[in-house]
Amino acid sequence: MATAHTKTLSRIMNLPSIILLFIWMIVPLGMTIYYSFQRYNLLTPQRRGFNGWFNYEFFITDPAFFEAIGNTLLLVSGVLAITIIGGVLLGILLNQAIVGRGIVRILFISPFFIMPTVSALIWKNMLMNPIYGIFAHIAEFFGADPVDFFAVIPLLSIIIIVAWQWLPFATLILLTAMQSLDQEQQEAADMDGASTLAKFYYITLPHLARAITVVILIETIFLLSIFAEILVTTNGGPGTASTNLTYMVYNRALLQYDIGGASAGGIIAVILANIVAIFLIRAVGKNLEA
Amino acid sequence: MGNIVLEKVHKCFGDVEVIPSVDLDIKDGEFVVFVGPSGCGKSTLLRLIAGLEDLTGGKIIIDGVDVSDSTPAKRELAMVFQSYALYPHMTVRKNIAFPLKMAGMPQDEIDKKVMAAAESLNLTDYLERTPGLLSGGQRQRVAIGRAIVRSPSAFLFDEPLSNLDAALRVNMRIEITDLHKELKTTMIYVTHDQVEAMTMADRIVVLQAGDVEQFGTPLDLYNKPVNRFVAGFIGSPKMNFVKGKDADEFDAHEIGFRPEHMSVSTTKGRWKGVVSVAEHLGADTFLHVKTDEVGTLVTRSDGEINVNYGDTVYVSPNTDKIYRFGADGLAL
Numbered sequence: 323m324a325t326a327h328t329k330t331l332s333r334i335m336n337l338p339s340i341i342l343l344f345i346w347m348i349v350p351l352g353m354t355i356y357y358s359f360q361r362y363n364l365l366t367p368q369r370r371g372f373n374g375w376f377n378y379e380f381f382i383t384d385p386a387f388f389e390a391i392g393n394t395l396l397l398v399s400g401v402l403a404i405t406i407i408g409g410v411l412l413g414i415l416l417n418q419a420i421v422g423r424g425i426v427r428i429l430f431i432s433p434f435f436i437m438p439t440v441s442a443l444i445w446k447n448m449l450m451n452p453i454y455g456i457f458a459h460i461a462e463f464f465g466a467d468p469v470d471f472f473a474v475i476p477l478l479s480i481i482i483i484v485a486w487q488w489l490p491f492a493t494l495i496l497l498t499a500m501q502s503l504d505q506e507q508q509e510a511a512d513m514d515g516a517s518t519l520a521k522f523y524y525i526t527l528p529h530l531a532r533a534i535t536v537v538i539l540i541e542t543i544f545l546l547s548i549f550a551e552i553l554v555t556t557n558g559g560p561g562t563a564s565t566n567l568t569y570m571v572y573n574r575a576l577l578q579y580d581i582g583g584a585s586a587g588g589i590i591a592v593i594l595a596n597i598v599a600i601f602l603i604r605a606v607g608k609n610l611e612a
Numbered sequence: 613m614g615n616i617v618l619e620k621v622h623k624c625f626g627d628v629e630v631i632p633s634v635d636l637d638i639k640d641g642e643f644v645v646f647v648g649p650s651g652c653g654k655s656t657l658l659r660l661i662a663g664l665e666d667l668t669g670g671k672i673i674i675d676g677v678d679v680s681d682s683t684p685a686k687r688e689l690a691m692v693f694q695s696y697a698l699y700p701h702m703t704v705r706k707n708i709a710f711p712l713k714m715a716g717m718p719q720d721e722i723d724k725k726v727m728a729a730a731e732s733l734n735l736t737d738y739l740e741r742t743p744g745l746l747s748g749g750q751r752q753r754v755a756i757g758r759a760i761v762r763s764p765s766a767f768l769f770d771e772p773l774s775n776l777d778a779a780l781r782v783n784m785r786i787e788i789t790d791l792h793k794e795l796k797t798t799m800i801y802v803t804h805d806q807v808e809a810m811t812m813a814d815r816i817v818v819l820q821a822g823d824v825e826q827f828g829t830p831l832d833l834y835n836k837p838v839n840r841f842v843a844g845f846i847g848s849p850k851m852n853f854v855k856g857k858d859a860d861e862f863d864a865h866e867i868g869f870r871p872e873h874m875s876v877s878t879t880k881g882r883w884k885g886v887v888s889v890a891e892h893l894g895a896d897t898f899l900h901v902k903t904d905e906v907g908t909l910v911t912r913s914d915g916e917i918n919v920n921y922g923d924t925v926y927v928s929p930n931t932d933k934i935y936r937f938g939a940d941g942l943a944l
C-alpha cells in the first residue's frame with residue numbers, strides 16, 4: 323500500500339544510495355568540466371590557468387574532429403545494422419529444434435566472453451593479416467590479391483571485429499524474445515494462410531520490436547565508446563581514418579599530454595552521446611512502453 | 613460446403629498413441645461437439661482436422677477431397693483458439709482483415725467485409741483498438757470475426773468460452789448458436805462443459821482415450837447411452853450405478869439410474885440412508901444419501917424438500933427409467 327507514510331519512508335530509505343550515486347557521477351563530471359576550461363598540459367604543468375573556451379575551440383577546429391564524429395556514428399550504426407540483422411537471422415536458426423541445440427547455443431554465446439583486446443588481436447594477426455592471415459590464404463587460394471584490411475578499409479575492419487563481438491549479445495536477446503512468441507498465434511497465422519515470410523513480417527518482427535529496441539539502446543551506449551579494438555589494431559589510422567571520439571580524446575590526453583583539451587573533448591563526447599540518446603529514445607523508445 | 617469425413621484417423625506423439633482409430637462423418641452444416649474427459653484427445657483430433665498436426669495414419673476428406681497432406685490454409689477451415697490467439701500488435705480491424713489480406717483480396721473489398729463482420733459482432737466501436745485493450749468477451753468476438761470474414765467451409769472451436777465468466781459464457785453460447793443458424797456452416801466445437809455440449813450440438817461425439825464412444829444427438833446420448841462410460845459422462849449430477857443383487861433383479865451386471873429419476877421419502881422406499889450433503893438450490897434439491905447397502909447415491913428433486921444433513925431418508929429409483937449394463941460395460 324502506497325500510503326503517504328510509506329512513501330516518505332521509502333524516500334528516506336532510498337536517499338543514501340541516491341546521494342552516493344550522485345556523488346559518484348558528479349565529481350568526475352565536475353572535474354572534467356573544470357579541467358576543460360583550464361590550460362593544463364603535462365609537459366608544461368607550471369603554465370596553468372583559466373583558458374576560457376579555448377580548449378573547446380581548439381578541439382572542434384581540429385580537422386580530425388568532424389571525421390571522428392563521423393567515424394563514431396558510422397561505427398555505431400554499422401555494428402548495430404550487422405548485429406541486429408544477423409541476430410534476427412541467427413536467432414531464427416537457433417530457435418529451430420536441432421540436435422545439440424544447447425551446446426550450439428553456448429558455443430554461440432562465447433565470443434561475448436572474450437576480452438575486446440584479445441579478440442581484436444586475434445582478428446588482426448590470425449584472420450586479417452595480409453601476409454599470413456586466414457583471409458589472405460583464402461584469397462590466394464582463389465587466386466585473388468589479399469586485402470590489407472587495416473590499411474585499405476580500416477573502419478570497416480573495426481566494424482566487423484566489433485560486430486563479431488556483439489553479435490552473440492544481440493542474438494541471445496532476440497532468441498529469448500523469439501522463444502516467448504505465442505505458438506497459437508503462429509498457428510492462427512497458418513490457418514489464415516500466411517506464408518513463412520508473411521508470418522515473419524507480420525508476427526515475429528512486431529513481437530521482436532521491444533527486444534530490438536533494448537539491443538539498440540544497450541549496444542549504442544557501449545559502441546559510442548569503443549576504444550580497445552582501435553588501439554590494438556589501427557591506432558586510429560591510417561591518418562585519422564579510424565579515429566573515433568574516444569580515441570581522439572585518448573590521443574589528446576595521453577599522447578599529447580593535453581589534459582585541458584582532452585577534458586573538453588570528453589565533455590563534447592558526453593554531449594554527443596546525449597544527443598544520440600535523445601534521438602534514439604524518440605525513435606525507438608515508444609516500443610518500451612506498455 | 614463443409615462435409616468432413618475422418619477415415620481410420622490415427623495419431624501418435626512419438627511412442628504415445630493418442631488417437632487409436634477414429635471414423636467420423638460430419639455432415640455439411642452440422643454443429644458437432646467433441647466432449648470427453650481431460651486429456652482424451654479432443655484438441656488433438658481438432659488440430660488434426662485443422663492441419664496443425666500431421667496424421668500418423670488414416671485420411672481426412674473435406675467435401676470429397678482428400679486433404680490429409682494439405683497445409684492448414686488449403687483446407688479452408690477457420691479456427692478459434694482457447695487463448696484467442698489474436699495478433700497483439702494489430703488493431704481489431706487489421707486482425708479481422710488479416711486472412712483476407714493474406715488471400716490477396718483488394719483493399720476496398722476487405723474493408724467492406726471487415727465492416728460487415730464487425731457490425732454483426734458489435735465490434736464497430738473497437739476497430740481501432742489493439743486486443744490488449746479489449747475485454748475477454750470482446751476478444752472472443754474478434755477471434756470469431758477473424759474466422760467468419762473469409763467464409764470458411766467449417767469452423768473449429770477449441771474450448772472458446774473457457775476463459776470467460778459464467779454470465780458471459782451463457783451470452784456467447786447463444787451468440788455462437790445464432791451465428792450457426794445464420795451462416796449454416798459446419799462447426800466443430802470442443803468443450804468440457806456438458807451444458808454447452810447439450811444445448812449447442814446437433815450431434816455430440818463422446819471421446820475417451822482417443823476412441824469415439826458414441827456419436828449421436830444430445831437426447832440420444834442422454835436416453836440411450838451405448839455404454840456405462842457415456843451414461844456416466846452425460847448428465848449432471850452423474851448417474852448412480854449399483855451392482856450386485858439389486859442388478860440381478862433386473863437381469864443385468866450393473867444398473868444405472870439418473871439422480872432426477874429417483875424419489876425421496878422420509879417414510880418408506882427401497883434403500884435407507886443418511887443425508888451427507890444437502891444442496892438446496894430453490895428450483896432443485898440435490899441430496900447425497902449414504903446407504904448401507906449400495907454406497908452413496910445422489911438424488912435430484914424438483915423444488916424444495918425439507919430434508920437436511922443427518923436426516924434419515926428412503927430413496928428408490930424410478931423403475932421404468934433404469935439403464936442396464938452387461939459385464940463388458942455395454943448397455944443391454
Ligand SMILES: Nc1ncnc2c1ncn2[C@@H]1O[C@H](COP(=O)(O)OP(=O)(O)OP(=O)(O)O)[C@@H](O)[C@H]1O
Pocket residue numbers: 625628630648649650651652653654655656657804
Ligand atoms: N505435442 C504433444 N506431444 C506429446 N503428447 C501430446 C502432445 N499434445 C498432446 N499430447 C498428449 O495427447 C493427449 C491428448 O491431448 P489433448 O490436448 O488432445 O487432450 P484434450 O482432450 O484436449 O484435453 P483437455 O480437455 O485437457 O484440453 C494427452 O495425453 C497429451 O498429453
Ligand SMILES: [Mg+2]
Pocket residue numbers: 654655656
Ligand atoms: Mg484441449
